[in-house]
Amino acid sequence: MKEAMFYKKLKNKKVKCHLCARECEVLEGKTGFCRVRKNINGKLYSLSYEKVISAVPNPIEKKPLYHFAPGSQSFSVASTGCNWRCKYCCNWNISQGEIQGEKISPEELVKMAKEARCEGLSFTFTEPTIFYELSYETAKLAQKAGLYNTWVSNGYTNPEPIKKISPYIDAVTVDFKGSGNAEFLKNFAFVPTSEPIYRALLEWKKQNVHIEITDLLVPKVGDSMRELKQLVRWVKDNLGEETPIHFLRFFPTHLVLDLPETPIETLNKAYNIAKKLGMKYVYTGNVEDEKVNTFCPKCQKLLIKRLWMQTIEYKIKEGKCPFCNQKINIKGEKWIPKSLKVED
Ligand code: SF4
Secondary structure, eight states, X not given: OEEOSSEEEOGGGOEEEOSBTTOOEEOTTOBOTTSSEEEETTEEEETTTTEESEEEEEEGGGTTOSSBSTTOEEEEEEOSOOSOOXXXXXXXXXHTSOOOOEEOOHHHHHHHHHHTTOSEEEEOXXXXXXXXXXXXXXXXXXXHTTOEEEEEEOSOBOHHHHHHHGGGOXXXXXXXXXXXXHHHHHHHHOOSOSXXXXXXXXXXXXXXXXXXXXXXXXXXXXXXXXXXXXXXXXXXXXXXXXXXXXXXXXXXXXXXXSSOOOOHHHHHHHHHHHHHTTOSOEEEESSOSGXXXXXXXXXXXXXXXXXXXXXXEEOOBTTBOTTTOOBOOXXXXXXXXXXXXXXX
């Protein structure tokens, strides 16, 4: 347990948490919506600090991050709790289950990441915002040790916390669900509005952190192509046409077992729309086809080949296409394993 960052004391031992867009006012003895920030005698505490529920190496492609340190291994850290309540959460047992975890310090996490031969860390599986203090302390130490740090987030973090942690975060994946459709978010994730996600993205961009976007397309309730077009246009206009965007396939899980898997045609439709609107790097995810690979947006040659969420070939040279010299949006090249680089 550690005193929380980003809260204010109010009258009668009440506190207001400013960490995420929910802005909970928490009464003495109670927790906020995320269940892991508790008001104890007028002070807010993070209950998830050093309570680690997951600490495992993962390919960076699983986050998904396709344009950051491809082929690297990312030590993936999570604690319990979440500031959303997605009915379709595939990690619901840790995000919405009992608060638990092993006591592991930031120092130990960095040591474990190095021992596991990972090139960096990812704060992932549950929402890193709600274990901010653990993520912040660990990211600082990891950076000092020469490792990268990434966040996989629902985008509900307030701008100030983003600004504070950004110097230590190299890349972020922000996950949309149902293209940010208001009805869908309200009914399936108990999220009142998607506006804070856009605000957070603008802050990550301002802080110069590499951004990738995912959009989970849920059949019937979160697969409107009209909403999807709006999202893609916003990303293009505000983050740029070079921002990688991934359309993810939904599989029935947790409380949403009565909807089918996303048809491949829906993913292909989304892919084609984003391409037509001018996005340079578009992917489909949770499916195995050509659209998981990276092609040069100018000469269309294959630049990064992936298989089952792992990079197996990497041809980009010093950030450029080796065939036509086109500049490619690729970050974290220093962490790419040498064994991956293909000589022509
Ligand atoms: S981090 Fe938790 S307590 Fe703070 S505003 Fe968000 S949901 Fe509420």
